[in-house]
Amino acid sequence: MIHVTTTINGDETEFVCDPRETLLDVLRDRLSLTGAKEGCGTGDCGACSVTVDGTVVCSCLVLGAEAEGKEIGTVEGIATGEDLHPIQQKFLDHAALQCGICTPGILVATKALLEKHPDPTETQVRYWLAGNLCRCTGYDKIIRAVMDAAKDMRSAA
Amino acid sequence: MQYQAPDSFDAAVTLLNAEQGMARVLAGGTDVLVQLRAGTVEPDLIVDIKRIPGVHDITAEDGGWRIGAAVSGVELNAHADLCADWPGVAEAHDLIGSTQVQGRATLTGNLCTASPAADSVPAMVAAGATARVQGSNGTRDVAVEAVGTGPFKVSLAQGEVITSIFLPARGANGGDAYLRFIPRTEMDIAVVGAAVSLTLDGDKVASARVSLGAVAPTVLLVEGAANAIIGTSLDDAAMDKLAATASAACNPISDKRGTVEFRTKIAGVLAKRAAKIAYDRAKG
Amino acid sequence: MAFDEAKKDFNLIGTRPARPDGIDKVTGRAQFGADKAAPGQLHAAILRSPHAHARIKSIDTSAAEKAKGVKGIVTRADFATGLKGEMWNKLENVMAGEKALYDGHAIAAVAATSALAAKDALKLIKVDFEVLDHVTNVDESMKDGAPVIREGAAGPSTPEGMHPNVVGFYSSGHGDVDAGFADADLVIEDTFTTEATHQGYIEPHACLAQMGKDGKGEVWCCTQGHFNVAKVCGHLLGTEASQIRVTASEIGGGFGGKTEVFIEPVALALAKKTNRPVKLVMSRSEVFRASGPTASASMDIKIGMKKDGTMTAGRGVFRLQGGAFPGAPGTFTAMCAFAPYALENVSQEAYDVMTNRPKQAAYRAPGSPMAAFAVESVVDELCNQLGLDPIEVRLKNASREGSKASFGINWPRIGLVECLEAAKAHPHYSTAIPENGGRGVSCGFWFNHGGETAVSLALAEDGTVSLSVGTPDIGGSRASMCMMAAEELGIKYDDIRTTIADTATLGYNEISHGSRVTYASGLATIEAARDTIKKLCKRAAAKWGIDEDAVYWEDGFAKPSGPNAGEFEPMSLAKIASKMGATGGPIVGHYEATPEGAGVSFAVHIVDAEVDKETGSTSVGRYTVIQDAGKAIHPSYVEGQFQGGAAQGIGWALNEEYIYGEDGRLQNAGFLDYRIPVASDLPMIDTVIVEVPNPGHPYGVRGVGETSICPPLAAIANAVSNAAGVRMKSLPMSPPRILKALDEA
Incomplete structure (x- = not known):
């Protein structure tokens, strides 16, 4: 077993894990942070998206041991207290989720997108989110929610 | 399974040499973790090289670029000067997987997985890139096309590890491009990949390298295809000859991603399209 | 039932409020199938057949039983015996018996102290397979000499003389199609094929099961129909549905695929054997290999048309491959084929064909x-x-x-x-x-579709409402239920809380399938609200000392009518609810029915x-x-x-x-x-x-x-x-x- 010290959503966190366990396994099974979902375990669906030192990654493609000394961000850290992040609110306003299993990963990826590209085109949004599979919505309302959130965040900035 | 994150390549080589069982080097991990998950690879040792100083660096060298073994797609594509010199290589690497995969995937890892369908490898081969290899007998530089020897097989010896990739000086009037065919717009493995790097003398192609992926057991460097366009300004006859030689060089398989006939034909189509983009880029 | 006049003037219906489960789903709090844990739980993994068709000669679990962390292993021997018909088919699919019928068919399952330990132990189970010839293509499977998946599986509708893999037949139509084709200016006849596809929900099947020595089971799982899970688990474990309480988790997509039961009986069998809670989660590859894709099809179509566009006749023959069990939806295929057209002459027939593939499951309009x-x-x-x-x-x-x-x-x-x-x-x-x-x-x-439905609607003293429905919310249905209840009761949308009740709390509800939830649970919600309104009016009548028939409900208030109109101050739902303890006790409306007017x-x-x-x-x-x-x-x-x-x-x-x-x-x-x-x-x-x-x-x-x-x-x-x-x-x-x-x- 490996002992790891890391920071998750701003909180210093320690855990032990088997070297074979992924960061996703650790988040879900050892730290009870079940917001990140396992849709495939092979980096093809994006439901497990988290940020590591600000870069969005699939936590199923990161070993738990690699988290040592890193800053991890998950969906649980997007809202500030009771206040939803604008992208979370826009997802509700636009009915951009049906079942909601892909939503955490899409929100994490979207937050990273808008931090890097505050004024993305529809095409940019679609390609940025191509690794976040959604089977319910046909993406239409998701894309609209992201574009609308970007617009609001720009005018608030 | 043991996990080690050494702080030097010397230490990494020592760990790899000491391992009696199976060892795997972890760069971006986007292939290794998939293999672990599927149980197709059950290593006794994982050597994570990402904590070695310098592995995330891109440095200018002899007019070209040395790219550390752990430089991710995100880091590579954020390097404006490198992207300006070798847009085909940058785009090829950027095509691998999703935004999330780009946060981790590396040129070195793509090369070492040795998939015939690796996206960045044809682009690196066309660019004339070399890999720096470190082992217990010191370091050596090897042409990228000599690294993969068959599907998922590499020419590296026990204990050897690639520490960086070198892209040579682009030089004046040069351009490169990589195109792949996939059924969707994203997230697929290349059914066929084609990379072209060329330089111009006026309107004529002075030198060229053409590389194809996913059409043979290894990524191919197709000299005949390059010869088809050297000395031309990509007129229709040259383009037809390029397509024909590219298709003729193919030795593909039929599988869940495409048929022999499809791959063979598409290799020619993509070689032409990539050559046109590379040519336009060289013209500036 | 027919509603002569559909309600037309709405306050809430047709608006777009935020869904009640929305905040949980954008903050990561919502609990899906794999998100729940129980103290002391074990993790399970399933060994699956690598062969498309093979006789299972023996299974040796002795080495796996001794492996580190392993607490229990089950095979077919741990499930009910003597099942017949549909339940036998379900058990045969959940855990293979004498033969593995498709690549991915479950052979055995292990419960261990960690997911990795369970997965490692699978490698130690030795299965002696006799590999048999297989067939995966529908047209090949109908031919003479095709490997037989199972003798005697054909239903009574199957014509004589067909290959044993053909297990069902349907035909219907009217008129004289040959005369119709003769009447046409142009007749086109062709053959079409479609491949099997998967529903592709992003959430793999997952469950958490407990079963003590008292034989009382508890299951938490992602399903489109938790009452059906209880029923199937009851049969497969040799007990009754009533002994297994099933709670539906949030569900990460289903599209028909989560109407079937795959892993819950296995987790229960392991829980029973180990006397520990058991968590079982499919990998993505297991979802593809062993949960139900749709049927694939091979179809012959012939249609005649006049120059003015009048269709004179249509004929269709549909051959559907539904995996290693009967049940491909050929009947639906045939019935839907020409449904958009008013044809004087039409005929359609369909064949249900078995192959060595996973059992097909419903997929959106199967x-x-x-x-x-x-x-x-x-x-x-x-x-x-x-x-x-x-x-x-x-x-x-x-x-x-x-x-x-x-x-x-x-x-x-x-x-x-x-x-x-x-x-x-x-x-x-x-x-x-x-x-x-x-x-x-x-x-x-x-x-x-309509289907069996039960709904309960309880008032709280603060004037809010707790609505219990039994159909898992697969796409935002709680929002619709809240809207319909609020519309009827005349209160705010936010004052309704809709819960998917577990199987021990509410009467039987059919699966969320057949596009039935907004229709059937919605109808039941409206009727339960109307039942509640009657009770509310009765309380107001008692308070006012007037006949209850002289009280009507409007926009959230009980109001006196007729000669009493204007005599009494209208009473709000909240006001009646606040006094309900002293005026006759809890107010709960309910409705149970099998609506057939979908x-x-x-x-x-x-x-x-x-x-x-x-x-x-x-x-x-x-x-x-x-x-x-x-x-x-x-x-x-x-x-x-x-x-x-x-x-x-x-x-x-x-x-x-x-x-x-x-x-x-x-x-x-x-x-x-x-x-x-x-x-x-x-x-x-x-x-x-x-x-x-x-x-x-x-x-x-x-x-x-x-x-x-x-x-x-x-x-x-x-x-x-x-x-x-x-x-x-x-x-x-x-x-x-x-x-x-x-x-x-």
């Missing part, structure tokens, strides 16, 4: 999309060859109220003509077709597609969905169903397919090579909600979840065929297939 692909392709070709407008031809022949359906009924009030008129009037249809592009149009039809639904899709003739690559340009919703309760979620169905249909049409190797093993058991559409593949999907009220629902609701996947296969195929200049007859229209068709044309 059987209908492939029928539409075949029939609507031929209609399109007839229109092309006769130079006729595809929407005008469909209007000319459209089924409408009173016309005789291809499968025999006389249509009640339906909205196909309204959908076609809306399509014709839509700006999409009048824009120019892009250069190098093609336009496709298709109709689609689905029945929709209104059928038609849709029309229009799509523009471009084909790269050098590579065979297709890009979908503009896409418009027009569908009859009866009455849209929450239009955003109705649109979402339209868009989601279209997107899944686009995937089915272009790239999704189960690919089997010569060895009978599934080659693409992952999202990498099972290619569902990604965000960059699709355009925005325009929607038009047509509202032709269903007389079987108090607000006119028709189910909307399934019809949306019926037209896209055909619409895309027509667009691609028109763009490429060659008729595409096999799905998916993957680039190699398109290029091959172009080369051969």
Whole structure:
């Protein structure tokens, strides 16, 4: 077993894990942070998206041991207290989720997108989110929610 | 399974040499973790090289670029000067997987997985890139096309590890491009990949390298295809000859991603399209 | 039941409030199947057959039992014996008996102290297989000499003399089709095929089960029907459904695939054996290999048409492959095929065929999309060859109220003509077709369903309402339930809390399938609210000392009527509720029924597609969905169903397919090579909600979840065929297939 010290959503966190366990396994099974979902375990669906030192990654493609000394961000850290992040609110306003299993990963990826590209085109949004599979919505309302959130965040900035 | 994150390549080589069982080097991990998950690879040792100083660096060298073994797609594509010199290589690497995969995937890892369908490898081969290899007998530089020897097989010896990739000086009037065919717009493995790097003398192609992926057991460097366009300004006859030689060089398989006939034909189509983009880029 | 007059004036219905479970779902708090843990839980893993067809000669678990962390192993011997019919089939699928029938068929399962320990232990189980010949293709499976999946599986409908793999047959029709074809100016006859596709929900099957020595079981799982899970688990474990309480987790997509039961009985058997809670989660590859894909189909279609576009006759023969068990939805395929057309002469027949593949499961309007692909392709070709407008031809022949359906009924009030008129009037249809592009149009039809339903509605003292329904919320239905309850009661949307009650709390509810939830649970919610209102009026009457018939309910208030009108201050729901303890006790309304007035639904899709003739690559340009919703309760979620169905249909049409190797093993058991559409593949999907009220629902609701996947296969195929200049007859229209068709044309 490996002992790891890391920071998750701003909180210093320690855990032990088997070297074979992924960061996703650790988040879900050892730290009870079940917001990140396992849709495939092979980096093809994006439901497990988290940020590591600000870069969005699939936590199923990161070993738990690699988290040592890193800053991890998950969906649980997007809202500030009771206040939803604008992208979370826009997802509700636009009915951009049906079942909601892909939503955490899409929100994490979207937050990273808008931090890097505050004024993305529809095409940019679609390609940025191509690794976040959604089977319910046909993406239409998701894309609209992201574009609308970007617009609001720009005018608030 | 043991996990080690050494702080030097010397230490990494020592760990790899000491391992009696199976060892795997972890760069971006986007292939290794998939293999672990599927149980197709059950290593006794994982050597994570990402904590070695310098592995995330891109440095200018002899007019070209040395790219550390752990430089991710995100880091590579954020390097404006490198992207300006070798847009085909940058785009090829950027095509691998999703935004999330780009946060981790590396040129070195793509090369070492040795998939015939690796996206960045044809682009690196066309660019004339070399890999720096470190082992217990010191370091050596090897042409990228000599690294993969068959599907998922590499020419590296026990204990050897690639520490960086070198892209040579682009030089004046040069351009490169990589195109792949996939059924969707994203997230697929290349059914066929084609990379072209060329330089111009006026309107004529002075030198060229053409590389194809996913059409043979290894990524191919197709000299005949390059010869088809050297000395031309990509007129229709040259383009037809390029397509024909590219298709003729193919030795593909039929599988869940495409048929022999499809791959063979598409290799020619993509070689032409990539050559046109590379040519336009060289013209500036 | 028929509601003579659908309610028309609404306060809330038709608005778009935020869903009640929304905040949990955007903050990561919502608990899905794999998100729950129990103290002391074990993790389970399933050993699966690597062979498409093999006799299981022996299973040796001794080494695995001794492995580190292993607490228990189950095989078929740990399940009920003596089952018959459908329950035997379910058990045989959940855990193989004498034979492994497909690649991925469960053979044994291990519970251990960690997921890794359970997975490691699987490698130590030794299975002695005798590999048998296999068959995975529907047409091959019907031929003489094809390997027999199982003798004696054929149902009574199967004609004499067919191969034992043919297990079901259906036929219907009317008129004289041969005379009809003789009457036609043009007859086109062709054969079409579709491949099996998977529902592709992003959440793999997952459950957490407990079962103590008292025989009382508890299951938490992601399912479309937790009452059905209790029933199946009861049978498979040799106990009763009543002994197993099942709670439905949040569900990460189902689309029909989570109407089946795969892992819950296995987790319960392990929990029983180890006396510990057991968590069992499928991997993505297990989802593809061992949960139900849709059927694949091979279809012969013949249609005759006059020069003016009148269809004179239609005939269809449908062969559906449904995996290693009976149940392929051929009957539905045949019934849906010509449903949009009022044909004087029509006949259809269908065969249910077994192969060495996983048991097919329902997938959104099961059987209908492939029928539409075949029939609507031929209609399109007839229109092309006769130079006729595809929407005008469909209007000319459209089924409408009173016309005789291809499968025999006389249509009640339906909205196909309204959908076609809306399509014709839509700006999409009048824009120019892009250069190098093609336009496709298709109709689609689905029945929709009612089913057993029970709902309970309890008032709290603060005037809010707790609504318990028994149909898992697979796409935002709690929002619709809150809206319908609030509409009836005349209180705020936010004052209703809708919960999916567990199986021990509410009467039996059928699965969330057949697009039934907004219809049936919605109807039951409205009736339960009306029941509650009666009780509220009674309390007000008692307070006022007047007859309860002299009290009516309006906008959230009990009001005196007749001679007492204006005599008493109207009493709000909150006021009556606040005193209910002292005025007769809790106020709870409820409703239980099997509503049978589910209104059928038609849709029309229009799509523009471009084909790269050098590579065979297709890009979908503009896409418009027009569908009859009866009455849209929450239009955003109705649109979402339209868009989601279209997107899944686009995937089915272009790239999704189960690919089997010569060895009978599934080659693409992952999202990498099972290619569902990604965000960059699709355009925005325009929607038009047509509202032709269903007389079987108090607000006119028709189910909307399934019809949306019926037209896209055909619409895309027509667009691609028109763009490429060659008729595409096999799905998916993957680039190699398109290029091959172009080369051969």
